[in-house]
Amino acid sequence: MCRFLAYLGEPIFLTDVVCAPAHSLVHQSMHADEGKTPTNGDGFGLGWYGEREEPGLYREIRPAWSDENLRSLCAQVRSRLFFAHVRASTGTSTTRANCHPFGLGRHMFMHNGQVGDYQRIKRRIEEMIPDHLYDHRQGTGDTEAIFLAALAEGLEADSIGAMARTLGRIQALMDQAGTRQPLRFAAAHSDGGTMTCYRWSSDANPPSLYWRQSGANVLVVSEPVDERHAGWQPIARNHALIARPGEAVMVVPFEIA
């Protein structure tokens, strides 16, 4: 299990949500409340959109809580759309290439969850990735594989439908492999314009995911960053949130196809 946050709105300094609040994401790297473990110390990452079409990425294998570069970067960078993630590995190596968010072109993706018996079906999931996208695989984890598979399913044009089909195919692979473990999925995708956050689980226990709106600013988090102050609402199980600048936030049903 990992912890993450995703922001879309007026440009703000990343530190305002990543480092500064009482229960900031950096605080959650050592003291998460709602994850499987309090410690999320197996690397971290930032992704943010600035002046370029492609997002900036800073991913590192140290724990977030002691990374001076992370603090400095969050103090300097102001962005209208960014992701941050602290990682608790479920087995894959602690390498930068396995840290979230993952980027490809103008797309970026991060994830918290589990693919039941991933090791047994890893190969089948990778087969969902066409050659031209497989060339971009740099790590070995499930999230990057899901991201590349979803791009192949049309994530660019239809972030809800493509992800539903991708998870549907993964669930089918899990069924074929006879796993009894669940597929649990909290994730965020952006193309630099739209931010889509997903919460889905094959059982009754999806990873936690909350959101809050303040004016035009939308923040989605694994755990509230400021100790349950008013305004946080859970994204319901098997729903997705879609946010675009200047439009009303939509929370829509999200079922796998």
Add this chain to the structure above:
Amino acid sequence: MCRFLAYLGEPIFLTDVVCAPAHSLVHQSMHADEGKTPTNGDGFGLGWYGEREEPGLYREIRPAWSDENLRSLCAQVRSRLFFAHVRASTGTSTTRANCHPFGLGRHMFMHNGQVGDYQRIKRRIEEMIPDHLYDHRQGTGDTEAIFLAALAEGLEADSIGAMARTLGRIQALMDQAGTRQPLRFAAAHSDGGTMTCYRWSSDANPPSLYWRQSGANVLVVSEPVDERHAGWQPIARNHALIARPGEAVMVVPFEIA
């Protein structure tokens, strides 16, 4: 606060106490029970005596729980006298040079505790280190400074007396600086022959320190590594344990000079 262990006895694989037990030191890197925090993820280190007079050292900034090299090394290396340490920084940088144990010639030293208001008297402590030893300072932390100062006080010939004088001088510096914070000190020193472990505190709360003897084997730990099985006894506050091959373990009063 940190967690450590020190072993003297029949040569054993390091993994037998560092990695394998239910509450091994590696387990304590994420789930310590008796330290200030459960997480000791700011680097770690091993020091062991083999065929050479100087100990081997492996120190790394990653958390111990995910370090493949640590696991492999502990599975391969067999030693009659070794130290292992997982670090929870109290402010100094997470660099290899600040990880324990520290080595100089045939000596090695590690520590868990606090020097009240260290930042304010850091410089005064460093002044206790003569030039020829100051050249060996590679980090910036309190432990390395205490180690070098104690060597100057005669640690080589008198591990108890030299450390008592060193702590006495540090306490005096703290008094001069007017700090109200305590000096707390659990530590281990070896010259490759004798192993000396100290437990001292200026207040009633010294860091935890236990020991157990099995035949000729002596193990000293911040926390029992196997869940309170029989045989562990605390080293009493303001006492030191001295172990030498083929001799009875001594636990003696240890007061600062």
Add this chain to the structure above:
Amino acid sequence: MCRFLAYLGEPIFLTDVVCAPAHSLVHQSMHADEGKTPTNGDGFGLGWYGEREEPGLYREIRPAWSDENLRSLCAQVRSRLFFAHVRASTGTSTTRANCHPFGLGRHMFMHNGQVGDYQRIKRRIEEMIPDHLYDHRQGTGDTEAIFLAALAEGLEADSIGAMARTLGRIQALMDQAGTRQPLRFAAAHSDGGTMTCYRWSSDANPPSLYWRQSGANVLVVSEPVDERHAGWQPIARNHALIARPGEAVMVVPFEIA
């Protein structure tokens, strides 16, 4: 291109060949003479057989020239059979999981060379790895894939034949992909008993590989470690060297199948 060495013989300290000589492997990490580039600073690794069936592994992403742990480990560890490798990446990430040597069970493998257009046929090479071995893939590079594919071809029982078949299949994949780039291969494998070193190239320019025997000790190197002193001889192109304790070294023709 990378640089490596492999040793079989009387137990010696690793430092005797890895660190101490004038043109030691650590020296080659910054000043290689015969590789494509003088710098091999994209990580390094050690693998050695000790008391256990499985080798010890120490792999790290820093350059070898500044790694204190490497120096200390090489000074302490004495082994009858060990590999050491300094890496110059040809594109894959600098992660521990991509550093050589690779280990699986009692086997270990390292490599210097190139698979022409690897990115284009990476996937086809990975398909050569059966599921039960694919589970052990932790990195993303060509060497680990070749190692796992060769294990599937029977490396355990027949280190020459299995590697010949593996390279034959890879060459066929390259041909199918229409690449004009060569397949060049200098490598070493061991199961803890036998050491096999290969030198092969589809063109006239295989990576450099030398060997020297001193009594019962055999050392195979990408570059002589002591500045061309007497005794080094190249392993001829498309040949392999086989060394076993107490037996005469054999250099045999090695052609892909």
Add this chain to the structure above:
Amino acid sequence: MCRFLAYLGEPIFLTDVVCAPAHSLVHQSMHADEGKTPTNGDGFGLGWYGEREEPGLYREIRPAWSDENLRSLCAQVRSRLFFAHVRASTGTSTTRANCHPFGLGRHMFMHNGQVGDYQRIKRRIEEMIPDHLYDHRQGTGDTEAIFLAALAEGLEADSIGAMARTLGRIQALMDQAGTRQPLRFAAAHSDGGTMTCYRWSSDANPPSLYWRQSGANVLVVSEPVDERHAGWQPIARNHALIARPGEAVMVVPFEIA
């Protein structure tokens, strides 16, 4: 010896001089032409002024040539005043805390050169740092010590005079210690407004330092980044360059006091 660059002018993406040119600073990390060694692989750093008074800092121990974060950051960050540095250690540890540039409040400083027999007078140099600044020392190298000592000498108000006095005192310490080695100094300081670059040597061989002006943009480099194209001129030995937005660049004599 190290390599660096410093820029003041219209806001540009860092990549335009750090990564993109044929002989960019990243290229110099492996292939420097005018330094003592071609390899500057012992860490690197960026410092840039953005919307805050304090500069952003990104310092890392990996070689610059393989750091994905560096490339991404340089592609995203646009700045009117920034420093970049690739490090070749002359003995101190490869830690982030020893990487340039160093920052304190709104000041930032980096350096390429040598203090003859630094180890022998390290302590004397540190004594030049008053307590309130010594608290900020996080590393162990000469550059950070010079920076803090220069701040104590009044770097904030008089970047030329304070540095002249600081070097004068260091030269005196070297003389007292009887060293025959030179003091060589190429460095850059900024407070976020002015950029001051120094070139000085006690012998005839100061570290290389060039500058070029294009309109309002001033670039100072250890080595020209674009292969000797027109416009680069050396800063003469024992001179300093002072650049401020909207003012003519000044190159003035710089002698130690």
